[in-house]
Amino acid sequence: MKVSDLKNIEEIKLVQDSFDDVDVVAGYTSDLLSDVMANALNGSILITIQAHKNTIAVCKLLDMKAVIICNDRETDEDFLASAKQENVAIFVTELNQYQASNIVGTLL
Amino acid sequence: MDKKEILSLNKQGKADLHIHSCLSPCASLDMSPRNIAKYGKENGFDVVALTDHSSAKNCPAFKYECEKQGVTPLFGMELTTKEELHVLCITDDLAKAMLFDKVVEEKILKIPNDLTVFGEQPVVNEKEEVIMQVPYYLGAAVDMSVDDIWDFIDVTEWLIIPSHINRKKYSLISQLGFVPDLPFDAIEISKNINGLQVPDDVLNKYQVVYNSDRHFME
Numbered sequence: 001m002k003v004s005d006l007k008n009i010e011e012i013k014l015v016q017d018s019f020d021d022v023d024v025v026a027g028y029t030s031d032l033l034s035d036v037m038a039n040a041l042n043g044s045i046l047i048t049i050q051a052h053k054n055t056i057a058v059c060k061l062l063d064m065k066a067v068i069i070c071n072d073r074e075t076d077e078d079f080l081a082s083a084k085q086e087n088v089a090i091f092v093t094e095l096n097q098y099q100a101s102n103i104v105g106t107l108l
Numbered sequence: 109m110d111k112k113e114i115l116s117l118n119k120q121g122k123a124d125l126h127i128h129s130c131l132s133p134c135a136s137l138d139m140s141p142r143n144i145a146k147y148g149k150e151n152g153f154d155v156v157a158l159t160d161h162s163s164a165k166n167c168p169a170f171k172y173e174c175e176k177q178g179v180t181p182l183f184g185m186e187l188t189t190k191e192e193l194h195v196l197c198i199t200d201d202l203a204k205a206m207l208f209d210k211v212v213e214e215k216i217l218k219i220p221n222d223l224t225v226f227g228e229q230p231v232v233n234e235k236e237e238v239i240m241q242v243p244y245y246l247g248a249a250v251d252m253s254v255d256d257i258w259d260f261i262d263v264t265e266w267l268i269i270p271s272h273i274n275r276k277k278y279s280l281i282s283q284l285g286f287v288p289d290l291p292f293d294a295i296e297i298s299k300n301i302n303g304l305q306v307p308d309d310v311l312n313k314y315q316v317v318y319n320s321d322r323h324f325m326e
Contacts, residue, residue, distance in 0.1 A: 038219065
C-alpha cells in the first residue's frame with residue numbers, strides 16, 4: 001500500500017498532508033517509543049497514541065512516513081509542524097490501536 | 109546533606125533540583141557544568157542538582173565547578189523508567205551517583221545515538237573539554253520499573269521525585285494514569301503548562317517541588 005491509500009478510509013482523518021507518498025510494507029503498534037525504536041521495521045506505519053515531537057524523531061530515525069494517532073488524541077502544533085518538516089503524514093482516528101491496526105492490516 | 113533540608117531550601121526557592129547539561133540530547137551545548145554552576149550562583153541558589161537524562165556522567169565536572177562557585181552540588185539523573193516516565197534520582201554523594209550511573213548504563217536500551225535526530229551527548233571534564241560522546245541515546249527507556257528504583261539505592265541517601273507529574277508526556281500520570289503508592293520524597297509539578305489534573309489526595313500526601321527543568325541557558 002501507499003501512505004495515501006489511508007485517505008480512503010472513512011474513520012481515519014488526515015491532519016498533516018505534506019508527506020512522501022511512499023510504499024508501506026509493515027505496521028507497528030505501540031505506545032512506548034523505546035519499544036518502537038528497538039523493534040519496529042524501518043519504513044513501517046506507526047499506530048500509537050503518542051502525539052508529540054519525540055514521536056517524529058523516532059519516525060525520522062526509522063524512516064517512517066505515516067503515523068495514525070488513535071482515540072482522537074489531541075495533536076499539538078509543534079508535533080504537526082515537526083511532522084510537516086520531516087514529511088510524515090499524520091492521521092487521527094476515533095478508533096483504538098487494535099481497531100486501527102486491523103484496518104491497516106487489511107491494506108498491507 | 110539532609111533530605112528534609114534540601115526540600116525546605118527548594119520551598120524557599122534556594123534549591124533547583126532539576127537541570128540538564130549538554131549531555132542530555134535535548135539540551136543546548138552551552139549548558140556546560142561550568143555555566144550551570146554559574147547560573148546557580150548568579151540566581152541565588154544555595155543548592156543545584158544536575159539531572160541529565162539517565163546519566164550522571166557530567167557530575168564529576170559539575171562538582172568541581174560548583175565548589176569553585178560556592179554552590180552546593182547534588183548529583184544523579186532524571187531516570188526514564190521502563191514505563192517511559194521520568195523520575196528525579198538525587199544524592200549529595202558523587203561516588204554513589206556514579207555507582208548508580210553504572211547500573212543504569214547496563215540497563216538502558218542501547219539505541220545508537222543518531223546525531224542528526226537526537227543531537228550530541230558530550231561528557232566534559234574540569235577544563236570543559238569534551239572527553240567522550242555517549243554512543244547510545246540517553247532518552248531511551250531503562251529496564252527498571254518505577255517500583256524497582258529503591259532496590260538499587262539507599263533510601264536514606266537519595267531523593268526520589270517523579271518529574272513534572274502534570275505533564276502530558278513522560279509523567280507518572282500520563283503513563284500510568286494514577287500515582288502509585290510508593291515512598292516518593294516529593295512530587296514535581298510543572299508551572300505554566302496546560303497540564304493534567306493532579307488528584308487532591310496526591311497533593312495532600314506528598315510535598316510538591318518546583319524546579320526549572322532548564323535545558324537552555326536563555
